[in-house]
Amino acid sequence: MPLAQLITPAALAARLDQTDLLILDCRFALDDPGYGQRSYAGGHIPGACFADLEQDLSGPVHKGVTGRHPLPAPDALVERLRQWGLNQDDEVVLYDDGPGAFAARAWWLLAWLGKREGVYLLDGGLKAWRTAGQALGQEQPSRPRGNFHGEPDARLLIGAAQLQQRLGSPELTLLDARALPRFRGEVEPLDPVAGHIPGARCATFTDNLDSDGHFLAVEQLRQRFARELGARPASGLVAYCGSGVTACHNLFALCLAGYPLAPLYAGSWSEWITDPARPVASGD
Structure with a gap:
């Protein structure tokens, strides 16, 4: 199975009832850190959890030492993924509402932890979802805690x-x-x-x-x-x-x-x- 995979809005819509599917909304704005959470609250793909670039997909910034978005601690990221309900063999769909950079960051982090099958980027992001006439929801998903385990790959x-x-x-x-x-x-x-x-x-x-x-x-x-x-x-x-x-x-x-x-x-x-x-x- 290819490491990088795309999914269309129609294909995702057909899978929304799958219990082994985790959808992550990765919207963010560098000039407005609260943008993603507000946008998610205003409407998101049904069943999606919100993944914040700075709170979830990055670690603490140490001025003068790290860059602006250092990698999260692997154990902290694994724990967050479990909280979102990710199981070892689940499929994952990632999206944002821009060109896909924040979704791609989540994709890379999953690959870094060894999750390299069944991970998709929504091609065209939320804009494509809306253009296709698909609905948005506002409910917070309730998923059982997942059992995902992963180890960082230093080769990456x-x-x-x-x-x-x-x-x-x-x-x-x-x-x-x-x-x-x-x-x-x-x-x-x-x-x-x-x-x-x-x-x-x-x-x-x-x-x-x-x-x-x-x-x-x-x-x-x-x-x-x-x-x-x-x-x-x-x-x-x-x-x-x-x-x-x-x-x-x-x-x-x-x-x-x-x-x-x-x-x-x-x-x-x-x-x-x-x-x-x-x-x-x-x-x-």
């Missing part, structure tokens, strides 16, 4: 020191998921230093989608990432972004395109710049 991560040692390697393809103006250092709305990690390539995550917010066809995604790789091996891929969230969108798209799941630099740019000894680049 790369730390700042390890990445710094690899800079300049002819095999490294370092993909930065942020928009081009941030990559170039022309603007920086979130972090105190602008620019990018030297040697990185700008692979803006929204370019994985078409104009309607659906993922591009597999062949289009394959061509996109083949251009980024050039003659370098896929085994040399590393993904990062501003805080380890939108990079997961690129990792999901890479898997859709048939590439293996590459390592994530989870601290990303917001962690990288906490140490002034780490090099910084600007421009293209």
Whole structure:
């Protein structure tokens, strides 16, 4: 079974009565942390639980040490998943109302814990669900506590020191998921230093989608990432972004395109710049 899978609104609607299905609403706004919870309360896909980026899908921020969205402690995340009712063999559907970055973060976290089958992103997110004429609900789901257990896979991560040692390697393809103006250092709305990690390539995550917010066809995604790789091996891929969230969108798209799941630099740019000894680049 492929690691990255999409589901359509019609296919999800047909499965809403499944008892072995967990739906997570991952809506969030970086400039309004309460947005997701308010939006969920106002209406969500029936049966969905709410997963907050900062409270559930991230750990505590330590200023000057971590990035803006450090990974949650694995045991805390496993416990939260059990509270939502996740069992070992359940299917999971993830969605948000934007381009899918927050849902992709949840997908990556599940993969990190070993949940690599039966996990789907709703293609097009909540916008596609509404466009398809599907209903929203406001009831809080009541699911029995789940029995999910998972262990983090260290192979899916790369730390700042390890990445710094690899800079300049002819095999490294370092993909930065942020928009081009941030990559170039022309603007920086979130972090105190602008620019990018030297040697990185700008692979803006929204370019994985078409104009309607659906993922591009597999062949289009394959061509996109083949251009980024050039003659370098896929085994040399590393993904990062501003805080380890939108990079997961690129990792999901890479898997859709048939590439293996590459390592994530989870601290990303917001962690990288906490140490002034780490090099910084600007421009293209």
